[in-house]
Amino acid sequence: MFKGILINKTDDKYSVALQDINEDVLPEGDVDIDVMFSTLNYKDGLAITGKSPVVRRFPMVPGIDLVGTVSQSSAAKFSVGDVVLLNGFGVGETHCGGLAQKARLKSEWLINLPKGMSPQNAMAIGTAGYTAMLCVIALEKAGVKPESGEVLVTGANGGVGSFAISILSKLGYTVVASTGRLNESDYLSKLGASEVIDRKTLSEPGKPMVRERWAGAVDSVGSHTLANICASTKYGGTVAACGLAQGMDFPGSVAPFILRGVTLKGIDSVMRPLEDRVEAWERLAAILTPEDFADISTYIGLEDVIETAGKLLNGSVRGRVVVDVNKS
Template sequence: MTETFRAVMIEEVDGKPKAAFKTISTADLPPHDVLVEVAYSTLNYKDGLALTGGRIARKMPLVAGIDLAGTVVESANPEFKPGDKVIVNGYGLSETQWGAYGRFARMKSEWLVRLPDAFTMQEAMAIGTAGYTAMLCVQALEDAGLTKDDGEVLVTGAAGGVGSVAIALLAQKGYRVIAATGRPETHDYLTSLGASGFIPREELNQKGPPMAKERWIAAVDSVGSQTLATVLSQIKYGGWVAACGLAGGTDLPASVFPFILRNVSLLGVDSVMAPMHKRKRAWWQLAKDLPKDKLAAMTELHPLSNIFDLAPKIIAGQIRGRVVIDVNA
């Protein structure tokens, strides 16, 4: 099968990555064992970086887009047959592997997760890497011992993709969730997802004492840098922080005091190369615990043709919730 189609390609131009629409063929795709016809993708923070010149792509040229939901067209692996609905999150898509921003993508069969019966392909991409990562964070906290009776849980970057899904999941499970956001206009939206209270983002991104007043039993942090350091200083004795992002920076100007004096645990959460058993468990739990009405409330659908207008907005923190991309529009 050989077909031409439009895709968002990242190529090296004058020593820098440059993203643009380009017409390519299925013959140009990598020689992986499953050909997928992509229906939907997403726009994540990492996608925004890749499309605005950030050095996310490390092997060029390649197609951008770190998430996909689609239908198997050809497969050399008998576990997947034409017509199967599948999703892929991470695995280096848009970094070292060709991604999802085009009608067709060739994937390795070991990357594929079968689309849960509970979700349409559009709903699966409304969750996407951000929502799947949020579930990994919630599971990490609960696996460590967190229960809904332990106290308040803080979610930073609350109006973003990870934050929105984390709030909805935690609230559905009965936790009292405090949302950290710098956008007061999102308070009604976050309340509708289940947030019980708010803290201004500015209170967390200012340097404070290495051991501040204890406030939260646990936190989901997608910001990093000074915000994560401040959150760690405010975690109650024996509490936990699940860290999964770097929207505020890659540094961590923290002290060892919370770890050695308050027995605080910092739980690193990676979604890109997470083993398959964790992925399947996360998607199973999402199907069980994520309310469909809240998922719909946090989601916008956009055509792929709008992608270059949307990318700088997500980097600037101007996107609320989740963005689903119709790759064929």
């Protein structure tokens, strides 16, 4: 038995609780892991609260991220004692995830913890920071350089937004942060934002094209916000889209794409090939320092997960939530 968050559904009754879990609940896999840390992402919040049908198999341990030590392995690439990292691959949705003290996973989903990175900092980064890095890499590969002009980051107070600002600013980009919480402007400026704007300037229905401003953008919001970003992106600019906090619709026009050559690059972090994951995590290890996590991260134990999940969806959680699954 081990402690963890377990989601169940019987008929139409959806339940979630911190409880002792029998190892029989764990699905098939060739690597057993003693989990050290997990996280709370937006998707985890949806799963735990039941506000969206994220979970597709019951019972389910949520948690799309984890870092831990291999306790048993039948895979040649991992040995007992290795510290490994997991993001995505449907874990926490169709396969039991990281918000528990033990996990059983497939070896092809795992990578080794990057050298020089602590387990705590790996989960402070988590899927949010890893996704932010994938977005930045997409902008770089599309030719968006620091000298190209301003780069917009939406959902700036969230995990993806916070890390996108930090990473871009460290790479020399001029970053503009869009947020609904202007009282957090000092936090965003400390991360590296040169300007903070109210999300209302982007979140309402807009015109097909407006004055060019952004050389690139990292958007975790979607809907009207994404459409307005594309409408105001410079000729040849690129927008990396990775989220749908405002909605999954795209009420926009083809005008920016065919008249300004704007590129809309979709960023999937869930099923990303391992080579892309390794590249992103190695870049994160090289760019970020331990000092970068002080203002971004909040640490909780398993007993605080359910309450914090609700706060996360209400928009009252800043940055990243790291869960110490062994905290007593």
